[in-house]
Amino acid sequence: MKQLKLFAVIPPVTISNISAVLMFVGLSLFPLASHAADLIDQSSNVFKFQQKLASNGNVHAQYKLASMYEAGEGINQDIEQAKNWYERAAAAGSDSARQRATYLDVKQRGFDTGKDGAWLESVIADNREHKPEATLLLGQMYSEGIGVKKDLAAALKLLQEVMILGTADVEEQMIAIENEMAAVKKANLAARQARERDKALLMEEKEVALMPQDQTSQSAALEKEAAQRVKAEKRRRYEEVMRKIKLEQDQIDAQQAWATGGSLATADDEI
Secondary structure (H helix, E strand, O other): OOOOOOOOOOOOOHHHHHHHHHHHHHHHHHHHHHHHHHHHHHHHHHHHHHHHHHOOOHHHHHHHHHHHHOOOOOOOOHHHHHHHHEEEEEOOHHHHHHHHHHHHHHHHHOOOOOHHHHHHHHHHHHHHHOOHHHHHHHHHHHHHHOOOOHHHHHHHHHHHHHHHHHOOOOOOHHHHHHHHHHHHHHHHHHHHHHHHHHHHHHHHHHHHHHOOHHHHHHHHHHHHHHHHHHHHHHHHHHHHHHHHHHHHHHHHHHHHHOOOOOOOOOOOOOO
């Protein structure tokens, strides 16, 4: 019995075929691009609305406008403008704006215990009273090590409280912290494994050193070989650790870039 062989007919690659594929891809991506454009337009409209209210002296709008300048939301990021509007809101009686303005100042010049101690205590006290703006700010301070010792676990816990309260969009910040924690954990594990290998190699060297005198020549050769292995292993571990750290950092940078810089504090979205 003859077997019937089937062959797939592959059309020739032509300019028209390529154009059709590109058109299909473009149409597939159009909804995503359109959605992104809508979000940008919405942010821009919110910015203009808050700017108008803030110029008329609305304290909540001044805080919101400052936070948008700080995050680059609806407008290009401008820290000096953010500080300016936080300070205007603070002058009108907003403690949250005063704390935020000081935070931006400390980020630029560094923390001064004598000058900034009262500010730090006020943020901690307001967080204990479950004031959402202070909880958000303290979480960011822990994630960056500003005014307090860097503590990613504490930062994540505080931002989770903010997320539960729903007072600010902190999902992207939480993802960035989780990624950083994972990178640190892997780096620590690699370092511990390196120490264990060093210990094993050191024990091997000691065993060689304790060999009988009648095996001097052989032990000398073994010692040299062991030393070379130690040196080569240390070099290999160093390169491996640096490669892993760079890979993790590249992944974090890519995710943070994808998140368009992260979302910072917002307050009183309902004006």
